[in-house]
Amino acid sequence: MTTQTETEKQTTIAVLVDNEPGVLARVIGLFSGRGYNIESLTVAEVDTQEGLSRITIVTSGTPMVIEQIKAQLERLVPVHKVCDLTMDGAYVDRELALVKVKSTGEARVESLRVAEIFRARVVDSTSESFVFEIVGDTGKLDAFINLMEPLGLMDVSRTGVAAIARGARPL
Amino acid sequence: MADDQMNGSQILLKALEEQGVDVIFGYPGGAVLPIYDEIFKQDAIRHILVRHEQGAMHAAEGYARSTGKVGVVLVTSGPGATNTVTGLTDALMDSIPVVCLTGQVPTHLIGNDAFQEADITGITRPCTKHNYLVKDVNALARTVHEAFYVARSGRPGPVLVDLPKDVMTAMGDYTPVSRVTHRTYKPRMKGDINLIRRAVDIMAAAKRPILYCGGGIINSGPAASQLLTEFVRLTGFPCTLTVMGLGAFPASDPLYLGMLGMHGTYEANLAMHGCDVMVAIGARFDDRITGRLADFSPNSTKIHIDIDPSSINKNVPVDVGIVGDVGHVLEDMIKVWKAEQASPDQKALAEWWKSIDRWRARDCLRYENSTKVIKPQYALQRLYELTKDRDDVYITTEVGQHQMWAAQHYRFDKPNHWMTSGGLGTMGYGLPAAMGVQVAHPKALVIDIAGEASVIMNIQEMSTIAQYRLPVKVFILNNEYMGMVRQWQELLYGGRYAESYMDSLPDFVKLAEAFQAVGLRATKPDEVDDVIREMIETDRAVIADIRVDKLENCFPMIPSGAAHNEMLLGPGDEAETPVAEEGMVLV
Numbered sequence: 001m002t003t004q005t006e007t008e009k010q011t012t013i014a015v016l017v018d019n020e021p022g023v024l025a026r027v028i029g030l031f032s033g034r035g036y037n038i039e040s041l042t043v044a045e046v047d048t049q050e051g052l053s054r055i056t057i058v059t060s061g062t063p064m065v066i067e068q069i070k071a072q073l074e075r076l077v078p079v080h081k082v083c084d085l086t087m088d089g090a091y092v093d094r095e096l097a098l099v100k101v102k103s104t105g106e107a108r109v110e111s112l113r114v115a116e117i118f119r120a121r122v123v124d125s126t127s128e129s130f131v132f133e134i135v136g137d138t139g140k141l142d143a144f145i146n147l148m149e150p151l152g153l154m155d156v157s158r159t160g161v162a163a164i165a166r167g168a169r170p171l
Numbered sequence: 172m173a174d175d176q177m178n179g180s181q182i183l184l185k186a187l188e189e190q191g192v193d194v195i196f197g198y199p200g201g202a203v204l205p206i207y208d209e210i211f212k213q214d215a216i217r218h219i220l221v222r223h224e225q226g227a228m229h230a231a232e233g234y235a236r237s238t239g240k241v242g243v244v245l246v247t248s249g250p251g252a253t254n255t256v257t258g259l260t261d262a263l264m265d266s267i268p269v270v271c272l273t274g275q276v277p278t279h280l281i282g283n284d285a286f287q288e289a290d291i292t293g294i295t296r297p298c299t300k301h302n303y304l305v306k307d308v309n310a311l312a313r314t315v316h317e318a319f320y321v322a323r324s325g326r327p328g329p330v331l332v333d334l335p336k337d338v339m340t341a342m343g344d345y346t347p348v349s350r351v352t353h354r355t356y357k358p359r360m361k362g363d364i365n366l367i368r369r370a371v372d373i374m375a376a377a378k379r380p381i382l383y384c385g386g387g388i389i390n391s392g393p394a395a396s397q398l399l400t401e402f403v404r405l406t407g408f409p410c411t412l413t414v415m416g417l418g419a420f421p422a423s424d425p426l427y428l429g430m431l432g433m434h435g436t437y438e439a440n441l442a443m444h445g446c447d448v449m450v451a452i453g454a455r456f457d458d459r460i461t462g463r464l465a466d467f468s469p470n471s472t473k474i475h476i477d478i479d480p481s482s483i484n485k486n487v488p489v490d491v492g493i494v495g496d497v498g499h500v501l502e503d504m505i506k507v508w509k510a511e512q513a514s515p516d517q518k519a520l521a522e523w524w525k526s527i528d529r530w531r532a533r534d535c536l537r538y539e540n541s542t543k544v545i546k547p548q549y550a551l552q553r554l555y556e557l558t559k560d561r562d563d564v565y566i567t568t569e570v571g572q573h574q575m576w577a578a579q580h581y582r583f584d585k586p587n588h589w590m591t592s593g594g595l596g597t598m599g600y601g602l603p604a605a606m607g608v609q610v611a612h613p614k615a616l617v618i619d620i621a622g623e624a625s626v627i628m629n630i631q632e633m634s635t636i637a638q639y640r641l642p643v644k645v646f647i648l649n650n651e652y653m654g655m656v657r658q659w660q661e662l663l664y665g666g667r668y669a670e671s672y673m674d675s676l677p678d679f680v681k682l683a684e685a686f687q688a689v690g691l692r693a694t695k696p697d698e699v700d701d702v703i704r705e706m707i708e709t710d711r712a713v714i715a716d717i718r719v720d721k722l723e724n725c726f727p728m729i730p731s732g733a734a735h736n737e738m739l740l741g742p743g744d745e746a747e748t749p750v751a752e753e754g755m756v757l758v
Contacts, residue, residue: 018354018355022292022296022302022304025296026296029296029297064484064488068484068485071480071483071485072481074481075479075480075481077300077301077321077356078301078355080354
């Protein structure tokens with residue numbers, strides 16, 4: 001019984017739900033009502049025929065809390081499936097960010113150079129600004145945004161994490 | 172338009188009928204007028220007109236708990252709907268199956284802040300097991316059937332269905348229940364047989380076992396109580412029940428240790444603390460049960476059987492968690508126990524019972540009786556003695572000292588005869604709940620054991636009781652205080668009785684008469700029996716005002732933040748260490 005002293009761990013959970021009104025509120029309400037963390041949350045319909053949405057949640061907690069979160073999610077009536085990607089083996093996680101940078105001269109050139117290193121694409125440009133599109137895991141996006149900070153960072157929009165298990169098996 | 176089309180209200184009533192609903196507790200209003208018009212035109216379903224929507228909810232809970240069926244509530248939009256929130260939360264906490272139908276403004280007005288509009292699906296999302304807003308009349312029947320299925324399946328709970336007025340007048344098709352299956356919600360009923368075998372092996376090797384059982388047994392149905400009784404007698408293990416589980420195992424059985432927890436018996440709590448194997452069945456390790464978590468039964472191997480996977484390892488980590496209906500799991504457990512010819516160490520078990528008998532000898536429910544003033548415990552003991560030979564007695568309670576005394580002193584041998592607000596602790600629960608029980612069991616003796624403060628919270632329901640001539644008995648232990656609040660103020664706040672004295676109480680005898688009931692009063696111990704007898708013999712509703720000792724405390728008690736072996740047994744018993752700061756913040 002050492003659960004109290006066990007350390008918190010970041011976990012990525014995929015949830016398949018009926019795409020019905022209020023389902024996202026149910027999931028978010030569960031997290032806020034029971035005091036769980038949400039570090040990132042992504043949701044979109046993935047099966048229009050069956051009307052299913054997939055929610056990817058990045059959360060953190062002790063193993064006992066993570067188990068609770070999964071059990072509580074499974075208990076929600078419109079939930080089809082809950083999958084702990086972190087526990088179930090290797091998985092791929094990606095996030096997309098749109099990053100607006102306003103600069104001229106050397107800083108403008110430097111921002112393009114950094115973007116190239118990070119394989120970010122320019123999706124909009126004016127004489128004094130760029131919008132970069134960058135895809136990668138959360139750490140890569142954080143690093144890119146940090147580097148853009150002194151180069152005239154104006155605005156960031158991030159999608160949150162989408163994740164999927166490696167290998168042939170579906171959710 | 173096809174001939175077999177009906178309007179939404181007709182579809183609703185047909186769906187309710189198909190679900191076997193015979194009674195609805197409700198209150199009309201603008202948004203539900205089309206439904207009430209259809210209720211007027213039919214006889215299959217009886218409508219009980221309550222005086223406040225909270226009363227409807229608790230009545231439906233009482234109905235559900237005493238019958239095992241789903242309770243049904245019908246209220247209007249806006250305030251009608253918001254008044255059900257306490258009852259919904261109560262039903263959620265105690266896992267009671269209720270379907271609450273709320274009116275809603277027409278779909279085109281939703282979101283416009285229309286008159287009597289409330290976002291009730293938004294408001295009740297955290298306090299229902301599930302809820303629905305029906306926007307299409309053709310989805311109505313399916314939704315109602317689903318709502319009943321969700322309410323009664325798995326761990327039961329309240330389900331709310333919000334019904335916009337235009338949907339209730341639109342024409343549409345009916346979907347019979349036979350054509351409705353749920354896509355996602357399929358709770359697991361059978362337990363994993365390998366885990367059951369492991370649990371039996373652990374139990375067979377136990378030296379100091381205890382079975383700790385709760386409301387899950389009651390919810391599973393009377394068969395589960397019989398299986399539990401069989402299993403306890405088969406093993407010879409001691410059994411304790413939570414406040415929600417009273418009646419799941421016969422209180423008259425010598426293997427029963429009484430209720431456990433904050434106001435549980437000395438023997439039950441010490442057995443929980445000292446056991447080496449604990450089997451929790453349909454119970455959820457609530458903070459009123461565990462006391463200080465760090466010191467909760469520190470040396471035991473724990474087995475937990477529950478239909479709700481999220482109950483397992485929530486508060487207390489267990490060694491074997493079995494997900495399934497407790498009735499099914501107990502059935503398998505008995506089979507495995509017999510097949511393996513499990514034989515626990517009888518010598519160790521006898522030693523364990525010797526310890527338990529020593530704790531029992533402390534006679535922890537003892538109190539100093541008096542010839543001058545009525546002790547609340549005495550009144551309840553007399554109530555029990557004078558009613559115990561009937562098998563049709565149903566007890567509901569309000570919340571507070573009287574509730575705990577009732578749990579301690581009224582002894583239940585059968586399930587579904589005890590209705591109390593366990594999880595939420597809702598004052599005002601008992602009177603409307605008794606009303607619901609009496610509607611379900613018209614000839615039975617239904618008694619609301621009440622406190623004078625709680626009962627006033629829903630006293631308006633005396634009017635409903637009068638209208639339907641329900642012979643509900645309200646047995647008020649009147650100490651003129653919010654007794655439990657006062658007790659905590661005495662024990663923890665230096666006797667500063669902030670706002671816990673009930674000044675200007677009504678004359679309960681006159682109050683009874685005003686509601687066409689019979690009012691009785693006892694002020695001395697020798698009047699108690701006569702009042703109880705007269706109360707039982709009266710074939711109308713009765714309010715019995717039992718004037719009890721104002722300052723009596725409810726013992727035994729585990730002070731908040733303390734462990735099971737630090738319980739206070741009586742007024743002379745000081746806590747070994749004063750309640751610590753972390754204990755004071757606990758409720």
